[in-house]
Amino acid sequence: MNEAQQLLRQAQWRIIDQTGLGPQFGALQSFGIDDTLCASVGTGLAPATARAWVHHKTIVLGIQDTKLPHLKDGLQFLKEQGYSYIVRNSGGLAVVLDEGVLNLTLVLPEKDRGIEINRGYEAMFLLIKQMFADFSEAGHEIEAYEIAESYCPGSYDLSIAGKKFAGISQRRLKNGVAVQIYLCVTGSGAKRAEIIKDFYEKSKKGEQTKIKYPNINPNVMASLSELLGVNISVADCLLRFLKSIKEFGGQINSGQLTQQEIPLFSDYYDRVVERNHKMLTT
Template identity: 50%
Template sequence: MDLLTQPVWRLYDQSISAISTSPLTSFAMDDTLCELVGQLQSPPTLRTWVHAASVVLGIQDHRLPHVHEAMALLEARGYQPIVRNSGGLAVVLDEGVLNISLVFSEQTNAMSIDDGYEAMLAFTRLLFPEGEIAAYEIEGSYCPGSYDLSIGGKKFAGISQRRLRQGVAVQIYLCIEGSGSERATLIRDFYELGLQGEPTKFTYPVIKPTVMASINELLGLKLTVADVVIRVQQVLNRLGEIRVASLNATENERYAFYLQRVIERNAKMLAK
């Protein structure tokens, strides 16, 4: 909880404004915030963000033997594939998935990888007090990791981190609405077509759709993403003074730099 309790939290809500944009914009935004917070030009920041139907692929996903066929499958089902220039594996984003970034500075206190994960775990538990949230790898889920968040053995969220210029962005996707197993089925089909039984050096996850669910399915609720954004703001209000602030003109210049960089990287990956 120490990391979460701050004198001031900057709040940047893009849960509506980012929907029609590419997830690449969010990677650029978090890189921008990493620099600003890391260099103490901004207080610690919480950003909420949502994107329309997209699948964010990791570098290993792009090395699948039949990746272009698999990406065409995603597009045929209405999902836009992009490639992020970092670790991790395929993740589904859509309007029923809320993403949260917590951005901290390492200038004043060093942060281990686990410190960041534990902060997001604590925040998520404050967000959903109705459930007993566990953190361990859920075998058969997409993008599996030791900080998969689950209730009753079913995963509803995954956490990642981005570190840049003494800033740390801890990111989580929360499946709020819809069917977790349907999202997992999409990724299962992506891997099956991408592999087509061929051996690979990297071991890709064997997706079991039944091990994934949404918060609504797990808790028997009817929450919307908008409802959870309100919960986020209520929790944040208990952790420090909130300052609602989008980017100013100077910060927008840094964002333009990072956006150009992620667009160029993505284009290079897709051209391979």
Template identity: 55%
Template sequence: MNSNLHQPIWRFYDQSISLKNSTPLESFATDDTLCHLVGQLESPPTIRTWVHDASVVLGIQDHRLPYVQQGMALLEERGYHPIVRNSGGLAVVLDEGILNISIVLSEQTKTLGINDGYEVMVALVKALFPEAADKMEAYEIVGSYCPGSYDLSIEGKKFAGISQRRLRQGVAVQIYLCIEGSGAERAALIRDFYSESLRGEETKFTYPQIIPEVMASLSELLNATFTVKDVVIRLQQLLMTLADEVRLEPFHDEELQLYAFYLQRVFDRNAKMLALK
């Protein structure tokens, strides 16, 4: 077990239900707030769960696609709301069958390199699913959406992707876990988005060639009927074994003021970036 997962206190902030109807921009602001609080030792290390209804989060490079407006219109037609984040990475799908988990740690107490952050999340996921831990591998799955060196897969099929956010000496390691439904159908949606947004044009940036068959949900891969709720319960039970104390805590009043600051910043930066198109 990764030593960073053992903490005297874990704060657990469950937003797997409360954020469903909210824009994912709110989640970005929440993680920025937690980075600040945990990084400055104003909060214990925190694990947050979050779920958003049908959305596709696009990266800056996606927004530079030659026909991105047409691609976004296609997403809307398919019932997915597109938003653009002002950070790296490429398009990812969020929906009620995908559980997002953020682990937020402070670098004031222990230096955490980029790979160290990824390894913490890999260890957490393996601990969450001990029945499949030996089958899980972390390497880039070519043909998946938003490919990265720490894609999590079983037998070559990706079910999760990991990213990081660093702010005010806080590190937020974030993962999307495809729990329910069809991973291939989600990948086909992103394939069609790129097809519509490129329309055969050559671009300086090389966008992924999506092969839907290389993506799957954990329910599909493990031939089991997992739900997001099941995994949130598993996570809470796991935390009880990793800390002397687990605090189930949303933001306090004074923390909400800081959240309001980061939320406004996220919205302002997003609006500014969208205006550059």
């Protein structure tokens, strides 16, 4: 068993399904929840936790995006397109979330040895490959390498035939590690990429910047439905996620935040909101 498999083979997994909470469920709440879970799992208050979540028409910006020279114009454009926006507290650059994008978080305890960064990425990559093993066997191989012309490019971009459908990030807090992924399940990956491409164009206006922002080519991004040639849904992917977690062993329990975690969430959510406000007003 390799190290990524060991991370997925937890004695117990708590599953928190927040895919059906609707448009009133905001992305800042999600990042507050993941910080809460990092703290509770990392300090032993809770077992390893897997969370699934969906947000409606939200652009999640990276910290570096707040340094764009004409950010206000870019944000105004997003508003005009009907998107809300936040700044996340994990790494990376701007991504699109909507009802066709499934987000998954694995929250793991670091324990004594710690979890090396690439090991966390490899665990999520292994889980996604397991989820879609039947399609891989049919020739739709999932690969992990940087798709430079995608939005939020990174070394663990997940793609099929050179087209990116997912990206992975990590958040570490209180001896807990949250490995997060967005999966573009339905809709047009190219249209999502067009939104971010236009955002950067309006936020840069051709100016040179110290930070390197992606030169986005919408043709290198697609949804799983487009890539696999089937009408796969977020609900289908959620079932594959639960089945795959179970196949790695351990006890599976459905749950929500505990009575101990609720006051933690209130505190972490307030911090996320305050930090987000500061990032967008300075």
